[in-house]
Amino acid sequence: MTGLIEFLPAVGQGLLTTASIAVLSIVGCALVAIVLGVARRSRNQVVKLAAGSIVELLRGASVLIYLFWVYYALPLVPGLPHFSPLVVSIVVLSLVGGAYGAEIVVSGLQAVPRGQAEASQALGLSKFLTLTRIVLPQALTQIVPAFASLAIDMVKWTSVVSFVGVQDLLSVANTIRTITYSTVGVYVGVALLYFLLCLLTSWFFQRIEHSLPLNRALRAASTPDARSCPATLVLKSQGSPP
């Protein structure tokens, strides 16, 4: 176990790589999820069908299959460039994660009452403003908790990038194993580091959930000093008999 100390810099490097891939692909996944999710609810049947097919296709096989195909098979098609392993990893993770995220976005958008969008339209808001200012902020209250567990899955999925030659945490661990043969220590340590990364992700999303506009408003409404607010006083005085 003491022999493992000298590998600490390498492990730190691997951890950093894994963490940056995780952050970039979670951000990419969120963007893909919003685009695909909104497209799936489009009135335009072609857009709707296209988005639906892309989501079903990307959810049809594991992230590993797509990573192998894009990295090993796609460059063999004439005229297609060979991207770096890092780029391929982040793009594939974002797309596959985004396909799962799209479902979350769709059910989040469905949870917002139709009247909200209709009211915005009646007030003359453009479609884009209705989505970004009215519907999405409310949908986020539903979307963020579900997205948090997807993000944790994404952190764990990043371990597949070791197969295309990215020096992430897992591939560093494999290298250390072949040098030191102290298998148990290496994998227990790596498992612990991944576990901490997942905890960190979970904590981060809890913070986001806490700061969402609708949640903040709900909290403000339920705090004790809200009782002294004039509006509630009026309601109370109306409700109770004199």
Add this chain to the structure above:
Amino acid sequence: MSWDWDYAASIMPQLLFGVVVTILVTIACSAIALAGGLLMAIVQMNAGRAGHYATRVLQEIFRGVPILVLLYFGFYALPEIGVLLPGAVVGILVLGVVYAAYCSEVYRGALMTIPVGLRDASAALGLSPFAMWHRVLIPIAVRKSLPALMNYVLVLYKQSSFLFAIGVPVLLAQAQLAGYQSFRYLEPYTITGVLYVLMNVPLVLYQRRFNLRLAAGSS
């Protein structure tokens, strides 16, 4: 490099063997996950504080550590402790146990929504605790959990491709082997991707129909 149909045809037997292995692995993992999950949920709800915390810790570990790390641990580290198992067994056990942890949450949720009155009624009828679980609570919990459990079976099917990492001849491993042997990767990986997606279609369709039937039955 362009597509070579003759080569594609020549590797088909190899890939179809991978398909068979993938299906077998999926069935074995699902059996472990569905049965083990139920067992974990029952232990968690009945074995007192110690049982509750023990299952909770297991669940957290299996949900916070990537499957690849657990597979490598089972494949490389367990022999060091003296447990020597074939790769396929390690793979099936790891996948099965990890998803048993996920499934146990589903079962637990279902068990918790069963009204207390049913337990009281079973006690009033003089059913033994075993009969109460076996004949009353578990059948109800399983029926309530089915849609979510089916989802995990679908996930397991996709995750079975990870077993190639420890040399189990699932479809992906067979594709890689075919590629190594002839230095042509386009065909094996493309056919593999298409096969994985195609095999997923009947599963998804069945799940959808099943959910519709369930929704129709409950209303």
